[in-house]
Every structure is written in structure tokens, then in C-alpha cells.
Amino acid sequence: MTISPLAPDAFPTLPEIDGVRFASGAAGVKYKNRKDVMLVEFTAGTSVAGVFTRSATRSAPVLDCQSKLGGSLSSTDRAAILVNSGNSNAFTGSAGEKSVAAICETVANATGIPKSRIFTASTGVIGERLPHDKITTKVADLAASLSPAGIEDAANAIMTTDTFAKGSSAEVLIEGKTVKITGIAKGSGMIAPDMATMLVYIFTDAKIEQPALQALLGALTDQTFNCITVDSDTSTSDSLMVAATGASGVDVTDSAGFTQALHGVMLDLAHQVVRDGEGATKFVEVKVTGAASDAEARRVGLSIANSPLVKTAIAGEDPNWGRIVMAVGKSGAQADRDRLSIKFGDVMVAENGWVSPNYSEAAGADHMKQQNILITVDLGIGGGMGTVWTCDLTHGYITINADYRS
Amino acid sequence: MTISPLAPDAFPTLPEIDGVRFASGAAGVKYKNRKDVMLVEFTAGTSVAGVFTRSATRSAPVLDCQSKLGGSLSSTDRAAILVNSGNSNAFTGSAGEKSVAAICETVANATGIPKSRIFTASTGVIGERLPHDKITTKVADLAASLSPAGIEDAANAIMTTDTFAKGSSAEVLIEGKTVKITGIAKGSGMIAPDMATMLVYIFTDAKIEQPALQALLGALTDQTFNCITVDSDTSTSDSLMVAATGASGVDVTDSAGFTQALHGVMLDLAHQVVRDGEGATKFVEVKVTGAASDAEARRVGLSIANSPLVKTAIAGEDPNWGRIVMAVGKSGAQADRDRLSIKFGDVMVAENGWVSPNYSEAAGADHMKQQNILITVDLGIGGGMGTVWTCDLTHGYITINADYRS
Numbered sequence: 001m002t003i004s005p006l007a008p009d010a011f012p013t014l015p016e017i018d019g020v021r022f023a024s025g026a027a028g029v030k031y032k033n034r035k036d037v038m039l040v041e042f043t044a045g046t047s048v049a050g051v052f053t054r055s056a057t058r059s060a061p062v063l064d065c066q067s068k069l070g071g072s073l074s075s076t077d078r079a080a081i082l083v084n085s086g087n088s089n090a091f092t093g094s095a096g097e098k099s100v101a102a103i104c105e106t107v108a109n110a111t112g113i114p115k116s117r118i119f120t121a122s123t124g125v126i127g128e129r130l131p132h133d134k135i136t137t138k139v140a141d142l143a144a145s146l147s148p149a150g151i152e153d154a155a156n157a158i159m160t161t162d163t164f165a166k167g168s169s170a171e172v173l174i175e176g177k178t179v180k181i182t183g184i185a186k187g188s189g190m191i192a193p194d195m196a197t198m199l200v201y202i203f204t205d206a207k208i209e210q211p212a213l214q215a216l217l218g219a220l221t222d223q224t225f226n227c228i229t230v231d232s233d234t235s236t237s238d239s240l241m242v243a244a245t246g247a248s249g250v251d252v253t254d255s256a257g258f259t260q261a262l263h264g265v266m267l268d269l270a271h272q273v274v275r276d277g278e279g280a281t282k283f284v285e286v287k288v289t290g291a292a293s294d295a296e297a298r299r300v301g302l303s304i305a306n307s308p309l310v311k312t313a314i315a316g317e318d319p320n321w322g323r324i325v326m327a328v329g330k331s332g333a334q335a336d337r338d339r340l341s342i343k344f345g346d347v348m349v350a351e352n353g354w355v356s357p358n359y360s361e362a363a364g365a366d367h368m369k370q371q372n373i374l375i376t377v378d379l380g381i382g383g384g385m386g387t388v389w390t391c392d393l394t395h396g397y398i399t400i401n402a403d404y405r406s
Numbered sequence: 407m408t409i410s411p412l413a414p415d416a417f418p419t420l421p422e423i424d425g426v427r428f429a430s431g432a433a434g435v436k437y438k439n440r441k442d443v444m445l446v447e448f449t450a451g452t453s454v455a456g457v458f459t460r461s462a463t464r465s466a467p468v469l470d471c472q473s474k475l476g477g478s479l480s481s482t483d484r485a486a487i488l489v490n491s492g493n494s495n496a497f498t499g500s501a502g503e504k505s506v507a508a509i510c511e512t513v514a515n516a517t518g519i520p521k522s523r524i525f526t527a528s529t530g531v532i533g534e535r536l537p538h539d540k541i542t543t544k545v546a547d548l549a550a551s552l553s554p555a556g557i558e559d560a561a562n563a564i565m566t567t568d569t570f571a572k573g574s575s576a577e578v579l580i581e582g583k584t585v586k587i588t589g590i591a592k593g594s595g596m597i598a599p600d601m602a603t604m605l606v607y608i609f610t611d612a613k614i615e616q617p618a619l620q621a622l623l624g625a626l627t628d629q630t631f632n633c634i635t636v637d638s639d640t641s642t643s644d645s646l647m648v649a650a651t652g653a654s655g656v657d658v659t660d661s662a663g664f665t666q667a668l669h670g671v672m673l674d675l676a677h678q679v680v681r682d683g684e685g686a687t688k689f690v691e692v693k694v695t696g697a698a699s700d701a702e703a704r705r706v707g708l709s710i711a712n713s714p715l716v717k718t719a720i721a722g723e724d725p726n727w728g729r730i731v732m733a734v735g736k737s738g739a740q741a742d743r744d745r746l747s748i749k750f751g752d753v754m755v756a757e758n759g760w761v762s763p764n765y766s767e768a769a770g771a772d773h774m775k776q777q778n779i780l781i782t783v784d785l786g787i788g789g790g791m792g793t794v795w796t797c798d799l800t801h802g803y804i805t806i807n808a809d810y811r812s
Contacts, residue, residue: 057735057743091731091743093760126728127761231714233729234736308637308714308799309807316808322532323639325497329463330640337463337497354499355533393714394808398801401715402722 006275006283006371006391007164014151014169014182019043019245020203022150023142024157027134030086030124035157037135039142040201041111042079046245048119049214051221053238060089060096061120062237064104068116069214079117081241082107082135082142083158083199085186089122089130090236099132106136110143121199121239123160123186151203155184158199161400162188162276168268170261177250179206179258183265187273188230200225200240200269202262207246212253216262217242224266227298228389230277231397232306274389279396282314284373284389291384296333300377301388303331311393314373319364321349328377339380344368412681412689412777412797413570420557420575420588425449425651426609428556429548430563433540436492436530441563443541445548446607447517448485452651454525455620457627459644466495466502467526468643470510474522475620485523487647488513488541488548489564489605491592495528495536496642505538512542516549527605527645529566529592557609561590564605567806568594568682574674576667583656585612585664589671593679594636606631606646606675608668613652618659622668623648630672633704633794636683637803638712680795685802688720690779690795697790702739706783707794709737717799720779725770727755734783745786750774 024038042048050069052062082103089096104118122130155165166185171178187198208216217240225240242262244252252258275283286304291297304310304327313320324342328335338353345367348356367373430444448454456475458468488509495502510524528536561571572591577584593604614622623646631646648668650658658664681689692710697703710716713733719726730748734741744759751773754762773779 053735055732055735056737056739056741057731057746091728091756091760093744093758095760126731127756233713233715233732236732236735307639308803309639312804312807315804318808322497325463325532326461326639326642329459329461329642331462333462335462338499340463350497350533352499354497354501393804395801395804397714398718398721398799398804401718402724402800 003163004276004280006280008272011152011155011165012167012169014167015171015180016148017180017182017203017245018205018247019046020243021146021148022154023145023147024150024153025138025142027084027138029084029131029134035153036085037138037142038083038154038157039146040081040154041146042243043245043247044078045076046079046243047208047210047213048079048241048243049210049217050239050241051217053235055234055236057091057236059122059237060092060100061122062239064100065119065239068119075117077117078113079243080107080111080113081119081201083121084135085158085160086124087122087128087130088124088126088237090126092127092129095129099130102132103135106139110139119241121237123158123199123237126236151182151184158186160186161278162186164276166269166272166276168265170265172257172261174250174252174255174257177248179248179250179252180204181261181265183269185269185273188276188278198235198238198273202242202265204244205246205248206244206252206258207248207250208244208252213242213244216259220263220266223263224270227387228270228274229302229305230274230391271389274391277391278400279394280391281394282371282373282392284314284375284391286388286390287374287376288379289385290378290380290382292334292382293384294386297384297386298388299333300328300331300379301386303327304375304377305388305390308393311390314368315392315394317365317368319344319361319368321364324375324377325350334381335379336381341378341380343376345374409569410682410686412686414678417558417561417571418573418575420573421577421586422554423586423588423609423651424611424653425452426649427552427554428560429551429553430556430559431544431548433490433544435490435537435540441559442491443544443548444489444560444563445552446487446560447552448649449651449653450484451482452485452649453614453616453619454485454647454649455616455623456645456647457623459641461640461642463497463642465528465643466498466506467528468645470506471525471645474525481523483523484519485649486513486517486519487525487607489527490541491564491566492530493528493534493536494530494532494643496532498533498535501535505536508538509541512545516545525647527643529564529605529643532642557588557590564592566592567684568592570682572675572678572682574671576671578663578667580656580658580661580663583654585654585656585658586610587667587671589675591675591679594682594684604641604644604679608648608671610648610650611652611654612650612658612664613654613656614650614658619648619650622665626669626672629669630676634676634680635708635711635794635796636680677795680797683797684806685800686797687800688777688779688798690720690781690797692794692796693780693782694785695791696784696786696788698740698788699790700792703790703792704794705739706734706737706785707792709733710781710783711794711796714799717796720774721798721800723771723774725750725767725774727770730781730783731756740787741785742787747784747786749782751780
């Protein structure tokens with residue numbers, strides 16, 4: 001597997017979070033000779049929040065997590081997350097639910113954590129029974145090897161078609177004390193259902209009640225992970241969870257500094273997922289302003305970011321602004337040809353219903369040769385704005401997705 | 407340009423329609439050494455109906471056609487359509503409107519037809535001024551060479567990236583008399599804005615008032631051209647017009663036979679557009695039944711047909727039914743994992759929330775090797791149904807769209 005040209009130089013050094021311990025191991029669910037299971041354990045009283053795929057055909061682990069988070073999670077108990085790669089346990093009928101129950105039971109027995117506080121996720125091929133015995137036989141070893149230092153191995157264990165492990169962190173000073181946040185993610189396509197689901201786990205020693213953490217997570221997800229797309233396909237397994245151990249003793253409820261730091265970690269991980277988009281050679285930011293509302297701005301941004309013709313033009317380094325006009329037009333958002341303007345980087349391309357009088361194709365082409373592309377669209381209608389991130393659509397995407405199983 | 411492997415053997419022999427005359431010529435708008443303009447003239451009293459792209463950034467010719475069709479078109483005058491390829495006259499500001507006016511003026515002068523009955527369309531690159539002088543200098547020659555026999559040349563003149571000219575016809579016996587329908591289309595991608603807009607022109611000697619023809623056209627479009635997709639991108643120039651000369655003397659208002667025949671011609675042309683989809687190697691029918699409503703069935707069908715992961719799996723001849731489950735799940739339509747069933751051709755693949763007990767991967771793979779693929783999805787919820795047609799997503803699509811301008 002060639003590492004994405006858009007990958008960071010190396011996995012970052014992440015601080016340890018007081019109250020969070022990691023273990024990972026090789027269960028051989030599907031992959032040979034690599035780690036494919038991670039177990040994370042949280043100290044007593046940790047607040048756990050989560051957001052999940054909206055797919056109508058979501059996986060058994062997702063349904064189980066949602067039902068557990070639906071109850072009250074302000075608990076004095078410890079908590080745990082177990083994730084496997086290689087099989088998504090999605091569309092596996094009632095056998096899928098039994099696998100989840102068996103894994104939770106085993107983790108509960110090995111750790112003493114109540115089942116209601118044990119969350120799981122699975123990512124990999126769908127429609128095949130999860131061989132959960134391969135996982136449950138490893139749980140005791142995992143529980144025995146938990147360590148605050150194991151986050152990088154955990155990030156590697158949850159990968160499928162990812163070409164690099166994804167991590168991020170932030171530290172923020174609140175009331176004279178340092179609050180730490182770390183996070184890991186997997187994803188390589190906004191989402192492919194059977195090889196490239198997005199999973200994200202974020203850990204912090206901040207103190208915050210579960211309902212407040214859940215509300216914050218929902219709001220920040222809308223500005224980060226819900227603003228990325230690789231191929232417009234939505235997984236049956238997407239899961240994003242945040243665990244706040246409270247070990248720092250710093251209450252971050254309504255803290256602007258904590259919100260900003262958490263947003264930064266989430267956006268960094270979201271960008272890393274795009275940078276590992278299947279076949280990606282360009283990282284693209286689409287900024288929309290002047291829309292009738294923020295929702296309409298995001299609609300236009302996603303219409304541009306999901307357009308195969310826009311994405312192939314970027315792959316070809318072609319400043320084909322006509323395709324941006326097309327994507328604005330088809331979005332369904334309010335737009336007016338004569339008020340629309342389009343920029344590539346700092347280059348004004350189109351305005352007042354036509355190509356800009358000062359635009360030169362050479363200037364547009366220069367921007368398209370960059371690895372990081374910025375497309376700015378102003379609709380000239382109102383004050384709505386939004387930003388979306390995506391990658392280009394290349395021969396590499398076709399090769400990965402048309403050839404891998406046949 | 408290699409002809410699509412899904413193309414028909416030859417352009418069909420189309421009957422002449424009484425009251426319709428064609429001319430075509432080489433104006434050199436963009437292409438050299440080929441015909442790029444067609445003129446069609448209709449006898450006095452012809453009913454003309456049309457449906458057009460819903461894009462918010464639609465082209466000047468589309469806006470002009472819509473405004474003319476908005477008025478009463480039950481007229482005793484003759485009518486005409488002029489189409490050029492090579493430049494779409496879209497996103498060309500007020501210059502675009504002036505080009506349309508200049509062309510209509512010239513056609514009016516050369517033919518004596520009132521401007522309110524002259525319709526135009528343009529297809530090709532967007533954002534560049536249409537050099538309409540190249541067209542207007544040819545109009546007198548075109549008007550002088552009108553002939554009932556010129557339909558195949560006309561079908562060729564409107565092509566852009568199409569690899570074959572598209573024609574279809576039907577004859578239907580009503581009250582002992584024969585009514586004829588012919589049609590031509592261009593399109594090679596459900597739509598690319600600057601190289602592959604869909605244009606369709608249908609001609610009949612049936613007698614029908616304009617409002618009834620317009621209503622019929624709208625209803626049949628929903629079952630045909632609105633059920634095809636190549637790449638989910640919507641053109642700024644899509645135009646579909648039907649002209650009924652009345653020369654047969656047969657009133658077809660509310661005639662089931664005529665409706666069926668017109669539906670057949672429209673569906674055949676719609677399928678030919680898919681068969682010429684950019685890079686296509688497979689023709690795919692997606693049939694959805696058991697949905698909560700017909701609209702939900704089409705929503706599921708289009709979610710499957712537009713999914714890059716489904717389309718690449720088909721390109722790879724991979725019976726990857728998990729991706730169908732994913733596309734059903736993300737559609738937003740009501741669905742239930744345990745009631746969903748999926749078939750490839752006659753092969754039951756998934757049912758009761760899991761893979762079918764009798765399914766063999768070899769049987770699924772056999773169907774995927776066919777050139778014509780049938781995917782049937784039953785949602786098991788209600789009586790809604792719908793069918794959508796598409797093609798696969800291949801390296802050919804990337805090559806055409808990422809490489810052609812750079």
C-alpha cells in the first residue's frame with residue numbers, strides 16, 4: 001500500500017491522558033500479521049458521548065452503542081471501548097447482535113466494567129458473520145496489558161484501507177490548569193461501507209457532565225466531520241466517540257477555550273481522513289459565502305465537493321470553473337448567475353455572470369497545480385457561509401474500488 | 407473516439423414525418439470538418455412542448471425557450487428549432503442573451519417564422535462567448551436546404567463527446583390511421599456541463615393541443631429521462647422538446663396507444679444516452695419495489711445508481727452487494743434491514759437481514775460478467791416502485807474528464 005501523498009510526515013507525539021489506558025492485539029479477524037483489535041478503558045465516572053451514522057442499514061455495534069447512550073450515562077463506573085477491523089458486523093441479521101453481546105460480556109468479565117458502559121465498533125467487509133470468538137479469546141490478554149502509552153498502536157489497529165494512522169492532540173490552559181485532548185481516527189473515503197468506514201475516538205481529562213459533552217460533540221461534528229466528503233457514500237458503521245475522564249479536575253462546561261481546542265482536534269482528524277481519501281492527490285477546501293443561510297452554503301459546498309466532474313477536473317489540474325457553475329446550479333440552493341463569483345486561491349475567476357475580465361487561464365492553472373486547492377464561491381444573496389473539505393477523484397479511486405475483490 | 411461498447415449496431419432507419427423538415431451544416435463554432443448546426447422547421451399550427459434543466463445557472467437559450475413556452479403556443483404559425491454544438495452559451499452574461507436574439511432574428515428573416523416560435527439550444531464549452539456570427543451567416547443556406555429526409559445528419563450535428571448518434575421511432579395505429587413518432591438525442595453522461603449536455607428532439611404527425619402535449623411530456627419525462635443518471639451531475643443546458651405537426655389528422659388527446667408509443671421512443675433514447683455514458687462498459691437497470699411510495703422507490707434507485715462505490719464494483723464485475731445495502735441505507739428513504747431483499751438478475755443475494763442461505767458468490771459473479779446488469783431491491787415496506795438506469799464508473803470516465811482540457 002503506497003502512503004497517500006497528502007499524508008503528514010509522521011504520526012504525532014500524543015500526550016498521555018490521565019484515566020485512559022489502551023491495549024491492542026492481533027486477533028486475525030481478517031488481516032494476518034497485524035494488530036486488528038483495540039481496547040480502551042476509562043477511569044470511574046468518565047463521561048462518554050457519541051454520534052453515529054444516520055444510515056437506515058447501520059451495523060449491530062452502532063445500534064448497540066446508540067441504545068446504551070440513550071440511557072443516562074452519568075455513572076460512577078468505569079467504561080470501555082473495543083474496536084476491531086477486518087469485518088464490520090453490518091447486515092449480519094440477529095447473528096450480528098449476538099456477536100456484540102458476546103464481546104461485551106467477555107470485556108465485562110475481564111475488566112469488571114458493567115456491560116451498559118462497554119461500547120464496540122467494527123469496520124471491514126459487510127454481510128459476513130463476525131468471527132467474534134477470535135476476538136473474545138484475546139480479551140483477557142488485552143485487559144491485562146492496558147497502558148496509558150498505547151494510543152499509536154491503537155490507531156494502527158483500527159485501520160483498514162487507510163494508508164497512514166491518524167492522531168491529533170491539543171492542550172489548553174483553563175483556570176491555570178492544563179487540560180489535554182488526544183484523538184485517533186480511521187477513514188479513507190468519506191466512507192466506503194465495507195473497506196473504509198470512519199471511526200474516531202477522542203480522549204480528554206476535562207471534567208464535564210455527559211449531557212453537556214454530548215451537546216458539544218453534536219455541535220462540533222456539524223462543523224468538522226459532517227463537512228468532509230471523499231465520495232458521497234455513507235457508511236453503515238460511522239462512529240465518533242468522546243470520553244472525558246475528569247482527571248484534570250477542570251470543569252470545562254461552557255469553556256470557550258476547551259470548545260476551541262476540541263474543535264481543533266476534530267478538524268485536524270477530519271482533514272486527515274480526507275488526506276487519506278482513496279486515490280487522493282489533492283486536498284480541496286470549498287468555502288461558500290453570501291448564501292441565503294448557513295445550511296444553503298453547506299448544500300452548495302457539498303454539491304461542488306461531491307461532483308464527479310469537479311473532482312476529475314481537479315485531478316487533471318484543469319481550472320474548469322464552468323463545472324463549479326454547474327455544481328452551484330444543480331445544488332437546489334438559491335443562486336443567481338449575475339451575483340455569483342468564483343475564486344481559485346486568490347485568483348478571481350468569474351463574477352457578474354461571466355468570466356472575470358482580468359482572469360487568465362494561466363493564473364487559474366497555476367493554482368490547480370498546488371497540492372492544496374482553495375475554491376471560494378460567493379453567492380451574493382445573503383449572509384450564510386460554510387466550508388467543506390474534499391479530495392480529487394482519480395484513477396487511483398477506480399483502481400482501489402473496482403479491482404480489490406475481483 | 408472509440409464507439410461505446412454498449413452502442414446499437416447502427417443508426418436506425420427513421421420514417422419521415424409530414425410537416426417536419428431538417429437541415430444541417432458546418433458553421434465551425436468549435437469543431438472543424440464536421441456538421442455542428444441543425445435547423446428543424448415545423449408546418450403551420452404545430453404544437454410545441456418542452457421540459458428543461460432545473461439548474462439555477464441555466465443557459466441563455468434555455469431561459470429563452472422557457473419564456474416562449476410560457477406564453478400561449480396554440481398558434482397557426484410555423485415553428486423552428488436551431489441547435490448548435492461546440493459552445494453552450496451558458497454563463498455568458500448579457501452577451502448570451504444577445505446571441506440568442508441574433509440567431510432568432512436571423513432565422514425569422516430567413517424563414518418568415520415569428521421569433522416567438524423560434525427555439526434554440528447550444529451545447530459545448532461553457533463560459534465562452536458564443537461566436538453567433540458563424541451561425542447566422544449559415545442560416546440562409548440552412549433554410550434553403552430544408553428536407554424531410556435530413557434527420558440522421560441532424561442527429562450527428564448536435565453531438566459533442568457522444569460516440570454515436572441516437573435515434574428512435576414508433577408507429578401506432580389509431581382509429582385505422584398510422585401516427586408516426588421519431589426522435590433524436592445527444593448526451594454522454596447524465597450530464598456534463600461543458601461537453602455532454604443532454605438534448606432531445608421528438609417529432610410526430612399526431613394532432614394534439616399544446617397544453618395536452620406539454621402535460622403528457624412532463625408525465626413521460628418523469629418515467630424516462632428523469633430516471634437515468636451517468637454521474638449525478640446536472641447540465642445547465644438540458645432540453646427536451648416535442649413537436650406535433652397534426653399532419654396525420656389523428657387526434658391523440660388521451661390516446662393510450664399514442665402515450666405508450668411516445669413513452670417507448672423516449673425510453674429508447676434515454677437508454678441510448680446511458681449506453682453512451684462517458685467510459686461506460688455496463689448498462690445497469692435498478693428496479694426498486696416495496697417502497698413506502700413511488701417517490702421513495704426512485705430515491706433509493708438513484709442512491710444506488712449514483713453511488714461511486716456501487717458503480718466501481720460493477721465496473722470490476724464484483725457482486726459486492728454490501729455496497730447496495732450501504733446505498734439503500736444512505737438514501738434517506740424508509741428501509742428496514744430485516745425486510746430488505748436484493749437480487750442480481752434472477753439470483754437472490756440477500757434477504758431477511760442477511761445474505762441469502764442459497765446464495766453463492768459464483769452465481770452473483772456470473773451475472774456481473776454480463777453487459778446488461780439487473781439489480782432488484784425490494785424494501786418490503788409498501789407498494790411503491792420505480793426503475794432507474796445507469797452505467798458503471800470506470801477508468802474511462804476519469805480519462806475523459808480529468809484529461810481532456812489539460
